[in-house]
Every structure is written in C-alpha cells, then in structure tokens.
Amino acid sequence: MERPLTQHISHETTPLNLKDYQKVGGYAGTRKVLKEMTPMEVTNLVKTSNLLGRGGAGFPTGVKWSLVSMDTEKSYPKYLVCNADEMEPGTFKDRYLLEGNPHQLIEGMIIAAYAIQAQTAYIFLRWAYKKAETELRKAITEAYDAGLLGKNILGTGYNLELKVHSSAGRYICGEETALLNSLEGKRAIPRTKPPFPAISGLFGKPTVVNNVETLAWLSHIVMNGSDWFKGLSLTATGGTKLYGVSGKVKNPGLWELPLGTTFRELIEDHAGGMLDGYGFRGLLPGGASTDFLIEEHLDIQMDFSTVAAAGSRMGTGTLIILDDKTCPVAFLHNIERFFALESCGFCTPCREGLPWVEKVLATIESGNGRMEHLDILKFQTRYLAPGNTFCAHAPGAAEPLQSGLKYFYDDFVSHINLKRCPWKS
Amino acid sequence: MLSEEEKKEIQEEINHYPYPSAACIDALKIVQHYKGWVSDESVKDIAQFLNMSNEDVDGVATFYSRIYRKPVGRNVILLCDGITCMIMGYESIYEFISKKLGIRFGETTPDNRYTLLPISCLGDCDHAPAIMINNDSFNRVSIEIVEELLENYK
Amino acid sequence: MSLEIMIKIKIDGTYYEVEPNKNLLDTCLTLGLDIPHFCFHAALGSVGACRLCAVKKFKDETDKKGRIVMSCMEPVVDNLIISIDDIDAKAFRAAVIEGLMTNHPHDCPVCDEGGECHLQDMTVMTGHNYRRFDFKKRTYQNQNLGPFIQHEMNRCIQCYRCVRFYRDYAGGKDLNAFASRNNIYFGRVEDGTLENEFSGNLVEVCPTGVFTDKTLMKHYTRKWDLSNAPSVCVHCSVGCNTIASERYDSLRRIMSRYNGEVNGYFLCDRGRFGYEFVNDEKRIREPQIRSNKNEKKENVDDEHLFSVLSNSFSTNRKVIGIGSPRASLESNYALQVLVGKDNFNKGISTKEQQLTNTILEFLKQSGIKTPSLKQIEKADAILILGEDLVNTAPMMALAVREATRNLGKEMAEKRGIPSWNADPVIKITQDSKSPVFIATPFKDSLDELAKDTFRSSFTNIAELGFAVASVLDSEAPSVKLKNIEHQALAEKIASTLRKAKNPLIISGVHSGDENVIKAACNIATALKSIENKGLLSIVLPECNSMGLAFLPGNPLDILFGGKDKIDTLVILENDLFRRASEESILQLFDRCDQIIVLDQLPNKTTLRADIVIPAATFAESEGTLVNNEGRAQRYYKTIVNKDQVKESWRWLTEFILIKKGTQTVQWKKFDDIVNSLLVDFPDLEALKNYFSDADFRMVNEKIPRQPIRYSGRTSINAKNAVSEIGIEPDIDSPLAFTMEGSKENAPASLVPFYWSPGWNSVQAVNKYLDEPNGKMKGGDSGIRLIEPKENTPVTYFQKNNQSKELQPGEWLIVPVYQIFGSDELSSSASTLAQRIPAPFVYLNLKDAIDLKVNNTDQIQLEIANTKLELVVIIENSIGQGMAGVSVNLPGMLYLDLPGTGKFHK
C-alpha cells in the first residue's frame, strides 16, 4: 500500500534535511513545474487529479486556484497561504506532516504559488506547534540557501518569498478568512463571502488558502500524474488520507490510508479496537465540529460524500471515539464549552447561543437540568444552522450537539430524572 | 519602553508585510517573549512603534488567547482540556496540580513560579493527556510524570 | 440611479419594481416594509453581524422550503423571491433578540434610551416576549468617556455600529472592540475623553443605551415629553439641520435632523453639544438700562424701556446699526430698516467682508457650482487650500472623508463587490483612497487621508494654488514656483484634478488671505474652462455670513477712527471685541452718546452698552440662515419665550415703530417681515415660495411639536388640574406647541421629530426618506440661492502682491481655529467649554529651542500693540519662523491674522 505523504516520516526520527529529501526525489516536482510547465498546466493537472481540500470542507483544489485571476496586469500582488492552524479538537494530522517532513510542504507551496503566480507565501502556523516551527524554519532556510526560495528560483526567473507566521491562539484563526485578518495583524473575525479570497484575500489581493495536507500532495501529483493519484483511493475521490483515532482504543494514532477506508477497519485493524473493558458508543468522524456516527455506520467508507450521506462530515478525518464509560453529556459539554470560548463574538447566534448551550449542558450534567432545557438545546441546534450565522463556526458546534441529542437522548433524560450524572457515583 | 532587541525583531517582522500594523501580532508576541506578558505600557509602546492607536493594538491583544494582558508566573503550565484529553483523564491531573500548587485555572502561585491555564487540544490526541509548560510539550502524562515535570521548572 | 433598469422582485407574494445594485434590506426599507435590523446603517453599509434582518429566500416558484438569508447581505437581483413573513424567518428573528436579551440588563426604566430605543422597538417588532435564559448575566465596568458621552456597556448588543461609525466612517482612533466571544467590550484602552469630533453621533448610531448624551443627563427628559422644532445649527457656516428639543422652558438636547444634501444622519460635536448656552444662567432675560455711563445697569420693564427708547430714536439723532453674521436674515434686515441702508453696518471686518463678497460675486458670475455636502461626498479628487476643515467646518471634513472612499468603492465594484458590502470594500481598498491634497500651515486631521500635504505660509499656499491654475490653463495668470518640488506638486495636483470626473476645490476665509481665495477660484475657473467640470466650496466664518453678504452694508472698520458723534449705536447680536482691536472699538464707543445692544449672553460689548435688550436664541425664534453653499434654511422656535426675551426682529420692529411711527411697518408675525424682506431684496426671491408660511396646514391641521404622549407631561400636574395650562398659539409658523395636530409626515423643513408606528427610536428617520441615506420625501429642506450661470466668460483673478518682509525677531503668525472654542455661542455651553484649550501657540521644535521654551510653558506674544499669554505646544508640522496662534478662544483679545508678532519669554 502506498503512503506518499508519510513514507519518510516516523515519530521516532528527525525529518529529512534538504539533502536527504532531495535524495529520495524531493524538489524534482518543483524543478519539473518551474522549468517545464506553465501555471495553467499545473492548475489543470491538479484539477484533473480531483484533489479535494483536506482542511475539512473538501473543496476541489484546482478549482479554487482557477478562480484567481491570471491577468498579470491587474491582480498583483497575489498570495498563497498555508493553513497550518489545526486547532480542531481531536485533530493532529497536520502536525505530523509539519514536524515530519517540512520540505514536502515547502515544495507543495512552491508548486501552488507558481500555479497562481503568487510571489509571497505565508504559513499560518498554530502557536503551540513549537517543534513544527523549528523544523519549518530550518527547512525554509535550507531552501533559501539552495535557491529553491527567494529570487529567481532555480534560474527560472520565478520569485517566491515564504514566511512562517506563528499565531497567537484562537481556533477561529483556522477559518480561512479569519486567518487572513489575523495575518494582516487584525482581530481574527471571519470575512463575509463573497468575495472569496481568490478575488480579495490577504491585504485585499487575490489569495489561495490551502491546508497543509492538501499542499503536501502537490509534488507527488506533479511527479506521478493524476491517474496515479486517483488510483490511490478506494472511492472515486482520489488519494490517500491521514486518518486518526483518539479515545479509549488500544492503539490511538494516525495512519495514511486510501481514501474510502471504512470506520471499522480504522478502529479495529489500525487502532486495535476498544480498550478492554470499554464499549463503543459513537464517534465524531472528523474533529469536534462533526456529527456523531454510531455502531450502524461503522462499515461506511470514509470519504467526503459517503460520510455526508450518513449525516455527518468527513471533516479532518481524525476520529474521536465516545466510549461507554464516558458521559455523552459531559463529552458534549466539553466540546460546546470549547466552541463557546472560541467564538469570535461577531454574530449574535454564535456569541449568545453557544454560551447558553454550554450553560445548559453544565446544568444538566450537574444534575440540575429540567426537561425545558432539552427544548432549548434542540432549539439552539436549529438556530445555529448554516446560513444563520456569519461563518461555519457555530454550525460546526451545533453538529455534535444535534446528533448527540438524537443518539443519546435517553442519557440526557436520565440526568434530569436522576438529578445527577449516571456516570458519576 | 521597547528594548533595542525588541525593536530590532519587530522591525524584522515589519519587513515581511506591506505595512507596519500587519506586524502587530508578531510585535505582541515578541514583547511577551521578553517581558513575559503585555502590560498597558507595552501596548502603548507597540502602538507608537507601529504607528497605530493604543486602541488598535489592544483590540488585537485582547482578542488572542495566547497574548497575556495580565502578569503570569515564571512558568506557564498549559493543561489540555480538550475532548480527547478529557476522555483520557485530564481532570484528575488538573485536580492534582491544582491541589499541589494551590491554584485553579487562571491563577498564579504566590511565589510567582507557576501560572496554570487551560488550553484546548494541543494536537497530541493520540498521546493524550497532553500538557505544555512554557514552550515544552509533554504527552501521555500521568500524575506521577506531572509531579516530576513541575520540579524541573524553577 | 434612476437611469438604471428597474428589476422585478417578489416579496411575500407581491411583485415590486426596484432598483438593482442595492441590498435587499435597503430595498425593503425603501419600499416601506419593516425588516428588523441592527447592524445595518444606510450610511455605514452592511456587515451581517447581528443576523436580525433574516428573511426567507426561495430558489424559484417551485421552491417551497427556501432558506434563511440575511437581507442586508443579499444583493437584489431580477426575479428574487423572498418572504419576510415566513414563519421560520420570524422565529429566527425572535431568536436573535432572545439571544441578545440573555445579557441585556432590562434596565429600560432607568435607561436614557428608554422610549426611543431601537432595541425596544426591535424586541416588540420580532415578538420575543418571554425570557427562557435562567443563568447569570455577564456584566461590565463602564468607562468615563469624557464630558459628552455616557457609557453603559451592559446594555450593549454587539452590533458593531459604534466602532464602524467612529473608526471606519469618522476616522476616530480611540474607540475599539476589545476581547472576544460573549465578552466583547466597546470602549477605550482606559478612561478618557473620546477625541473624535463626531463622537456625539454614537448617541444616535448606537441602537440601545450604551452611548447616551451626557449633557441630556443634566436635565433628562423622555422623548415623549419633549417638545421639538426643526432647527439649524448656528455654530458654523455649514448649516447642519438639527432637532432642538425643549421641556419646561429649557433646551434639553440637539439631535441631527436628516438632510440628504447637508448633514445626512450626522452632526459634529460642536453642533450637538453647543446648545447649552441657551440655558445659561447668565442669559440676558430682561432689558437693562443705565441712565448714565458711570452707573450699573438695572433691569427694567418694557414700559420704562420704551420711554427711554423714545428719546434714543428721536428724529434728530444720528442712528447707526451694526448687524451680525450670526443673526438671522430677518433680524439684520429689521435693523437695516430701522437705521436706513446708509447707516447699516454689517459688523464684520473689511477684510472679512471683502473676502465674502469676492466669493459671493464669484459664485454668482463664474458659472462654477458650489456643492452641497452630499455633492462633496461624491468628489473623486479634492484640493483643500488653506482651511483646517475639522475646526472651521467640521461636517465638511466628514464629507471629505466619505469622498476619499470613492476610489475604494470603484475598485470594489470592478471586482463585483457592491459598495454597500462594507467590510470587503474596506479590505479591497486598503490604503487606496481617492486623492486629497491638503495645503495648510500646520497639521490637519485629514492629513492621514492626503495624497500629499503642503505645509507653508498662506502666501505660499496661495502661490501653490496660482501655480496649479497656471498649469491647468495657460490663460490663467502665469505662476511658476521656484522650488522644483513645489512646482512638481502643483503639476501633480493639476493633473490629478484634471483626470478626475468630479474634482473639487475647498477653501475658505479663515486663512484671512485674499490670495488663497483667489487662487482657489482660479483653479476652479481653469478646470471649468479647459474641462468643463469642477466644484468650488468655500468655508465662511459664521452661520449667516453668506446671508449677510446678500444685504448691502458697510464693514465695521469704516466706523473706526472717525470723529463724528453717533447719537445712538444699535448693535445686533454681535460682540465687536471679537472682530476688531479693543482700542478701535473703545474709540468708537466713546463717540457714541448711547449704545443699545441686543444679545443673548453678556459679553464685552453688552458690558459697555447703555441699554441691553434680551434677544432670543435660535431655540426661541424663527429665522432664515444662508449657509456657505448659498442654501437658505429656516429654524423654528421650540421654546416659548418667557420673561422679556423676544426675537431680535420683534424688538427691532418695535424700535422702528418708535422711530418712524405706526404707519411704516406692519410686522406682526414672522411671515410679515419675510414678505417685506423679499420685496426689498429681489436677490432672495427664491425664498418666496419655498418656505411654508404660518398659514400652511396639513389637511387643516398644524404640525405638532410634541409626539403623541404615552405618559408624563400631563400627569405631573394632575394633582392640580388634569388639563394643561393653555399654550400660546404659534402665529409665526405652521407648528403647534402641543401634541395636537396632523399625524402625517410634514414637509422636510417642518419635521420636528421622527416617529412612525413601531419605530420610536431615531431609526424612524428612514420612514421620512425616499430611501435610506437618500432624500427626505418631497425633497430635502433648504433652497439654494446661488446657481451657476450658463455661458459665462472666463476671467481670472490677479494675485495681489502684499508680501511683507519679516523684520528680525518677528514671526509670521497664522490663526489656529478650534472646533471647541473658536465659535462664540458654543463656547458658552458649559459642557463644551470643558473641551476648550487655554490660548496656545504652535511652535516648531527648533523654534521652541531657540526661544528656550518647552511644551506647556507660557510665552508672551506681542502683536499689533496687544500682548497675550499663550501656552506653548510643540507642533512640528508648522514651519520654522511661523507660529500658529489660537484665535477667538474665550478670554482672548482680537488678533488680525495672519500677521507678524514678537515673542517674549
């Protein structure tokens, strides 16, 4: 089984330096793109590969790029931004790529920047990823020294400056337009769309924001072609995916597997099944902002469309397992407290609704809940629906809550009836 | 007053952006790196340096959770209270630290040695529970490990 | 707009023809449909923060489900199908209010906004009635934001309007949103006065009681207990429209009265908070007389007064009248009739009169248009020559700010972003602003927007202006600047103005330099002659400077230095000591046997008068003012005169009767004098049919000054009598002093307050407009008296070479005007007075070092035989060898500036 993204990464060793990275074929893609391909050809290649963004929304990467005007007169400067903010609870995939193979990301960024003809690129890095920051900075310096970044890259006349911006905290910075505001040195409030960043992004200029995992693919697609990429997955989407499992399983971890691997295979074969003495109750398929799935969904293939069809979202592809010794109400309370605290505060439903949800959940968990509180929760999940709020933060928060209410309703009721949490003695 | 190093580093950041105020967050982090936190005075210094109003800078400073607008202890303990760490038992670690140091989340020990803060999801979920002390990350921590760790931070 | 093709949309089953290019909320409000909203403000655009304006949008006729969209963020396109009444949309809107109410303190009974609160209105409108949130509320600490604005953050609903107005619209820096999530705070970094000159608009912009009028707190009254009148601001020449509100004979507050051509929704802080002089306890309320120069004046009754006056105006006496640019056309006219044309003096300096006349003649003859503020907002290239707008015509500065955003809006439109979509427009604009060039002697609040600033003396500023005209048109007087950079700047300005679609030149009389004005006129002439475009706006000193220019009369200086005796000198609302040296005025007064002064507040002139007559303020009278644009506007009284206070024109009418006998004039009511005025001055003919006379009725009824009462006013006297004491009928205007009368919306110039069913807050104003941020229904108030003539010959002004060499030790002194302090009446407003600086001088740091002074040190300036103490302010924008001296601040002596002077430590 091919593991293009992680073949050179392991938790135990340090990442490849430039020399070693080049030995295993690194920067060949960069050479090929810069010397042999036009920007349009790169974009078309990525389009035909059907690479879907790995940041959570699964938007086709090539299509996103093609929204950027290539009219050189009008649209300069342009920017490429790598979204390495990764703050979704339960998610730890980008970190692995950042710490494990920074050159792979840098190469992907050169290719992407070339495709949209951006001359400046930023990596918006989560503050807490200190090791990743060190490795990235080291790799960037190497790349500059080798003429892979900076002016006149590889003698092709193409220029690209790459800077790491380490953030100052806040989940909302991962939302791509809030991220742009943050990069501009402002409060990370999301922006309205349209206009999309491709029209008016960083500093008001055309910008593409891509996730780490998305960008990491590019050198491989360039070298191996779109058919190869499509052939990697079990579904029609193409490529592998970094899947992760955390919670009470025997072997929590992260694996690069073909897109379309089933939940069951992931949990049982790779994560080793539930820890002894723990039963499976449900899972969040792609971070805290996705809907619960339960036992009956375990044989579903994990891909954007299939998970959506089951009523959830693939999101980041990193599973959080709810076991039978963890109180679902406490579980949800933890998540909703997170979302309430991380609201940017710009729009009313999110700013006022999430703290209310959090307070209600805390009340129910503490044994002081009333049945009316359940009505409020149900009402809030409707009120926080997509389109009702300014960005996807609050609807994301509503997803585990609405499905939690659906699948674990009895647990809520028993808290109220018993006037205590049944999981606490 | 901004020190010469601080000014130099901020200036270096400014060079990466089209205009100085874009380096606001970097400037706050640089000052915090040297001073431990961002005081009212620092807000004003940064504002002046970046040609922004005090309100511009503080609007930004107060938005981000990793900018400290209140003094913190010499060592900042960030305990992950994210969902996986909850499943994996961060609460007992919290109770332990809290009892041992006599502080709750958001508080600083009287000797100014530690400040204890929650942080959500450190991206170490496969090795939960996770904790960060200053810039150092630790995972799969237990009460015993934490007890030992704390000793290393004077 | 009207040239656009209309499109068809369907709202709740009804088809409407509407303009494209607007957002849906704006469109619905234009159609008169109510959609609750908070964060949208027509002048600020949409941001989609509050989510209250939700409606249902359907894909097509077959779509029955639809989806919720925010109407303020929804472009209006052909065949759009939406529902406002949709049950989901309604429930969602109520939920938004419920969410906002979780933390709102419900303190309406003690909230100054109560009764005119947009939040109250929206709560009722959405139908959210009962509280389900059973947790603790979040609370905040409030800040002391200075003398004008009261802060109560707990009431905040986080709509972001305040910061969007204050920062994005008015350019303020010291207010921001802090923190995040449900802990957002709107305020300053620390307690302190909000510095922006337009801070008072927060009172109206904030939909709830976070920012309220601190001056109103001193004599708080609920909206429903106020009696109101349409009024016009008397504190500068821009003539913003205001609503003046009264209770129990005192003026309680000033709010903005919408005028689409002038001030739109807003007002400056001088205009809003300058009103308190009306209530000042020092007000002259009774006639005062001294029978002999050595005596103190005593209050007298009318009978006594008239017996004395009968001598004053006896036929053998030489009577001279001095009018005033801060008195109404009617009062000035009445004075002129009293003393005769030859004996009428305008009460302004020769220089001011010449400058003003030059402007008026130029505007009448040149064919060049002087723009309204609205038209200034549309300019795409602006040159400001010698005026510090924010201090001399504050709202014009705000209009210039708006104009600088035109380039950004254009850039956005090109990328398909409509100009109402506020945030993306700001983002895409970044630093690209429509070009503004500012040539003033020292820093200017608009500098941050300027493409280039030019800092020099007025002589050089004029020179620059002449050079610009000369670059534009070779027919203009040929001026080439010696300094290559300056010449390059002149060429850059010229080419920018030439390229612009809508170039505008702004100048004014505050430079005191005729060459500056002439240069401005020449540039406008050059633009017109070569490109047939260009507007010229000239700032004048006072609220009726332009009106006074329409009347013939001598300048004040003509009275100085003479020998002839004057028997009676009548001075109308004019403190002469602000306009000429003490020496010359005292010499004039010495030649007068008797001095009669009509004024509102004591000043140096009333102090020396033998007879002081209590004149009504704008709040107690009717009057017509002509603003710098040449727009005649009328104010109406809101306070019924008590004591012996009367309109100046009424007093003067009585004097005329004494002097000339009962046959001469028959001015019983305001309309009578207006009619006479129009007969005597055909130039003012445009006024004739414009203003409604007192007989005007809205379907047989007068226009009530008071809103329908929901409590209060009557009940306070209920223990004595349920009925109110009879109120004088108003013979001077179509307004009534009660709440009885027409419930229809009055014509724009007669609207005393805004109210519409369901809309008790100031947001009701939109119900009076043809569209939000548009015109008042039936047209904005005011009538332009000067319109450009067609086919005018091109004539240029020649420069007047007046440059004087500085002697050693001499400094060039230029005037520094202050929004708070340089205007006479508002300086007597007790709250505003707290913002007035002590008399000061701007010195360049190098000069200060030479003079051995530091910031805040005292220094003595000697200028034309007067000496005055000034506080040093180091201001590096002023050139070396020049000093900027504050003018007309309380306690300061008159200075003829620009001029030369010497400093002594």
Ligand SMILES: Cc1cc2nc3c(=O)[nH]c(=O)nc-3n(C[C@H](O)[C@H](O)[C@H](O)COP(=O)(O)O)c2cc1C
């Ligand atoms: C609240 C919120 C948080 C997000 N956080 C992240 C994040 O941490 N990392 C990320 O790559 N995308 C995040 N996204 C998604 C981004 O907005 C964006 O879709 C993504 O970066 C695009 O990259 P892709 O096209 O390569 O997937 C977040 C979205 C939302 C609404």
Ligand code: SF4
């Ligand atoms: S203070 Fe007023 S204007 Fe500002 S956000 Fe709050 S409610 Fe809105």
Ligand code: FES
């Ligand atoms: S008015 Fe539309 S979201 Fe506030």
